[in-house]
Amino acid sequence: MRSREEAQALDAQDTLAPLRALFSLPEGVIYLDGNSLGVLPRATAARVQQVVTDEWGTGLIRSWNSAGWITLPQRIGDKIARLVGVGAGELVVADSTSVNLFKVLSAALAIAKADDPKRTVILSERSNFPTDLYIAESLARQHGCTLVLAEPDELPGLLNAQLAVLMLTHVNYRTGRMHDMAALTAAAHRAGALTVWDLAHSAGAVPVDLAGAGADFAIGCGYKYLNGGPGAPAFVWANPRHADRFWQPLSGWMGHAAPFQFTPDYKPAPGIARYLCGTPALLSMAALECGVDTVLAAEPLGGMAALRTKSLALTRAFAQIVQARCPELSLASPADDALRGSQVCFAHPTMGYPVMQALIARGVIGDFRGGDKSHPAGAMDILRFGFTPLYLRFVDVWDAAEHLRQVLQSGEWREERFNQRAAVT
Numbered sequence: 001m002r003s004r005e006e007a008q009a010l011d012a013q014d015t016l017a018p019l020r021a022l023f024s025l026p027e028g029v030i031y032l033d034g035n036s037l038g039v040l041p042r043a044t045a046a047r048v049q050q051v052v053t054d055e056w057g058t059g060l061i062r063s064w065n066s067a068g069w070i071t072l073p074q075r076i077g078d079k080i081a082r083l084v085g086v087g088a089g090e091l092v093v094a095d096s097t098s099v100n101l102f103k104v105l106s107a108a109l110a111i112a113k114a115d116d117p118k119r120t121v122i123l124s125e126r127s128n129f130p131t132d133l134y135i136a137e138s139l140a141r142q143h144g145c146t147l148v149l150a151e152p153d154e155l156p157g158l159l160n161a162q163l164a165v166l167m168l169t170h171v172n173y174r175t176g177r178m179h180d181m182a183a184l185t186a187a188a189h190r191a192g193a194l195t196v197w198d199l200a201h202s203a204g205a206v207p208v209d210l211a212g213a214g215a216d217f218a219i220g221c222g223y224k225y226l227n228g229g230p231g232a233p234a235f236v237w238a239n240p241r242h243a244d245r246f247w248q249p250l251s252g253w254m255g256h257a258a259p260f261q262f263t264p265d266y267k268p269a270p271g272i273a274r275y276l277c278g279t280p281a282l283l284s285m286a287a288l289e290c291g292v293d294t295v296l297a298a299e300p301l302g303g304m305a306a307l308r309t310k311s312l313a314l315t316r317a318f319a320q321i322v323q324a325r326c327p328e329l330s331l332a333s334p335a336d337d338a339l340r341g342s343q344v345c346f347a348h349p350t351m352g353y354p355v356m357q358a359l360i361a362r363g364v365i366g367d368f369r370g371g372d373k374s375h376p377a378g379a380m381d382i383l384r385f386g387f388t389p390l391y392l393r394f395v396d397v398w399d400a401a402e403h404l405r406q407v408l409q410s411g412e413w414r415e416e417r418f419n420q421r422a423a424v425t
């Protein structure tokens, strides 16, 4: 892409362009943070209002049956299942990603150790998202296991007879680097281990084929590329070959085989329903369904394959333009399409935070992720830009890159106001 006119021409040819109208985008904003919090779908406010006024206000407790509230975790789960390559009835929406990770990692550890008690290692990536590492650290302590952290290229060499579970985020939250799920799952299985995949940056962003890869467990976020709203419920999937093998530890009544028999003893529901725990947050669920529907709206236009093609074109163009115009920044995401998720990150040794603040003040919203200074391999400070092909245009890519160039060349990022760290970066 060499000019704004060329960007406009690409937008004119874009068959996914009509999907932008499904979103309520603020005027004057180029939103490159859908990998953190997706944009508000136009349908959400009216749907949540309807749930509040009609289903709750008028239907009251009857709505658990009459409005189908009780089966919402399954109904939305079946929709998400279509985006991650699994069958209806195999995936449910519940709780948060962190809580769901606790459930599936507990199950995976229990199954791996039941099959071979000598397996005591959980293997993950050093720059995996911290909540994943913290949950794994806690479970490792409880189960007498060791959490081993490695760089991506070291992982294949660590798949051995001690390994219980390979736990990875499919698309890395910092760099956007995407693992080969099928190859790593097959390699882990050859070593006798199980896999847990965090799809936080994959569901709705890149095609995912959990069943084709033969993966064991997966979890993911509702508020990123699924546009479900702040703190939206998350999802959880267990391969049907494992689903009935283990009681996940948060054995709440919604995961019981017959919750309304109110028996004093726990009998887990068959299949993935046992991964439910307590009463679902209905208002958040209603918003999440509207968000998932925006991704499914792409199905008649080519679905995830078409979204992926556009996402790669957007990220490729942004990476190339910024590299050519902003020599002070170094590309921290893979240049190779096959290895890149739907985000592009740039590293700068010192000024990442104020540069992002200055960019946000211009209406170009991305985010900043600081490095891990406690480790010699210390991940770099990162300027992070997420690209949601449902609502982004090629002209947004062009304009965002131009703003970034201006912020750097003018030195406006040096202003005091851009150097005050807020709680959320």
Ligand SMILES: Cc1ncc(COP(=O)(O)O)c(C=O)c1O
Pocket: 096, 097, 098, 099, 129, 131, 132, 169, 173, 198, 200, 201, 221, 234
């Ligand atoms: C890979 C990954 N996992 C999990 C989470 C968050 O989990 P939770 O929704 O429980 O806060 C994030 C949030 O950014 C993430 O990037």
